[in-house]
Amino acid sequence: MDLFIKLSQFLLSLSLLIILHELGHFIPAKLFKTRVEKFYLFFDVKFSLLKKTIGGTEYGIGWLPLGGYVKISGMIDESMDKEQMALPPQPWEFRSKPAYQRLIIMLGGVTVNFILAFIIYIGMAFTYGDTYISTADFNDGMLIDNPVMIKAGFKTGDKILALDGVPLTKLDVDTNIKIIMAKNILIERNGVEQQITMPINTINQLSKYDKTNLVSIRMPFAISEVTAESANKNLKTKDIITSLNGQKTKYFDQAKVILENNKGKTIPATILRDQKEIAITLQVSAKGKLDVHSGGISIESLEKLGYYKITTQKFGFLEAIPFGLNKGKDQLVGYGKQLKMIFSPSTGAYKQVGGFKAIFDVFPETWSWEVFWRITALLSIMLGVMNLLPIPALDGGHVMFLLYEIISGKKPSDKFLENAQMVGFVLLITLLLFANGNDIYKSIVGK
Structure with missing residues (x-):
């Protein structure tokens, strides 16, 4: 049952993100009277589980849950439909539309991803509020028993004052990831402030240990x-x-x-x-x-015993909007920093890149809508950012070539775009194999 609940959350989140991302392409394509031949959840390699044609578009569910797609007429994409591209352009085709319309169609997916994340954060703020423990209540400091933190120079009882110059005012679900991303941490120990520099390969070091929390509350x-x-x-x-x-x-x-x-x-x-x-x-x-x-x-019992004061800040709908927008902005900036670390070999973060199993493992074995929406919002940001990378075969690759066309006034040839698509496709397959290979390797060695 626990596995079923975990799998259900994983598939529901993945399906929601894929459908809305593809709708981001589908809707502007339809608005600009561009023919959409297929709209699929998951890939229909050789065959599909379900399909139905409505208004000239085949809607379906594929059997390979590695993503989804919309097939737009006259567009050089993963289908590599060279026969269609060899025919004269038709007014309903993607290639016949003005560059600005094609740009809007290509940016539609990631735009929906970012909007969805911000809407979820606003909804969560309105529904659940913001629960945290103020760091001002940590009179005896925090529990630090993670080997990576101890090796870096931290001790139980330390009070963390600031991360890279930004004051740490509360301990919540995002605190540990903020610490992982920090380069310099200001602490107070026995009334004396001092600064600790985190090792450049913090993420890689953490992978060697089962304990993932860098700091936590001290318990009786x-x-x-x-x-x-x-x-x-x-x-x-x-x-x-x-x-x-x-x-x-x-x-x-x-x-x-x-x-x-x-x-x-x-x-x-x-x-x-x-x-x-x-x-x-x-x-x-x-x-x-x-x-x-x-x-x-329980955390409530800790509060009754006088250990910590649990604060839950409630928001009205209008109050939830700026809080949710700020939360989304922080998560977007934070993921951008993580991506930068992954592409910096010295951090060793690339070794921890995971595939579908890593995403699956994030979901809990008990159903919690609050946790589900928190994970889905973060995955939506991740999907949006990854799709914006300037790699041919990704939305970002198409956007890169469209911006070149708009600025220079010259459209890349179909042959060039076909070759670029092939290079991008090979690169994506390589990244996919690397990420999921990491999952398999970690499963075998246990780290």
């Missing part, structure tokens, strides 16, 4: 389960350990150090149970463990 030592082999049967689920061996343990990371220093010993402890503090003794194993599972405490 809350008991979620007492194992069968545990000697500490006096502990119960939902107990919170507040002191060990006479030392306060507000956070789990503090308790972990004390337990490591008292291996094999019986030590006094204080626990919080049903809002009352109780003194007990605990047996520490030879491995420095209590043989219990920790966690299972």
Whole structure:
């Protein structure tokens, strides 16, 4: 069932993005009276699963879920229909239309992608608001146990003040990716500010470890389960350990150090149970463990215990518009930076480029509309940016040649465009194989 839910979200998001992207080409083509021969979700190599012709256009669903397409008459595209191009131009064909109309048709797909992302962010702001923890509430700093961050010079208890000169005012779902993209991070440690320079290959280093969070909130030592082999049967689920061996343990990371220093010993402890503090003794194993599972405490419970103040900022519809637009702008700029890192060999980020499995893995195994729309909005931005790359066979390649035609007044020959399309197609296949090959390699080696 978990796999089914994950797959359903993946296919729904992918289908939505493909259909709307292709509609971005289809609608202006129709407005400019250009004939559209096919409109397909997924590719219909050799055969299609469903198809129906309406108004001269064949609408269908292919069997190969690697994208979708619209086939516009008189356009040099992946179909490489040389026979049609050898005939005299017809008034309903793409090649017969003015350059500005052809430019609008080609930009339609990415335009829809960007508009969709901004609409989703506006809708999410209106529906869910903005939930975060203010960094001003992190009096004891953040939890930093990621090996990459520790190697870079960070320690648990550090307060992150700014990323590349931009103040970090809140901890939310986007914080970790912002840290990954940062070059210089200003922190406060024991009341003293200092700057840490992130390694240029941060993304590549992160791939070596299962832990992906660079920073997170410090949690109390809350008991979620007492194992069968545990000697500490006096502990119960939902107990919170507040002191060990006479030392306060507000956070789990503090308790972990004390337990490591008292291996094999019986030590006094204080626990919080049903809002009352109780003194007990605990047996520490030879491995420095209590043989219990920790966690299972909700963010609402943390707020009641006075650890953090959870802020959910609500927006009216008009208020949601500027917030959503700003959110979309930040995500667009952020993805542009990621793309720049991928094309910079020194960062090693290209090694982490993923294909369809990487996208599939992003979706959770439980259904959450909030998570679904957040992922879909980001994928829409990614699709828009990738399609704008000036590679023949992508929208950006067509736009590049159209801009050349508009500026110079000279139209590239059909033969040149056909050759460019072939080069672009080969390049795209190579990138596709590389990205999905990365997925396969990571599955085999486990990283």
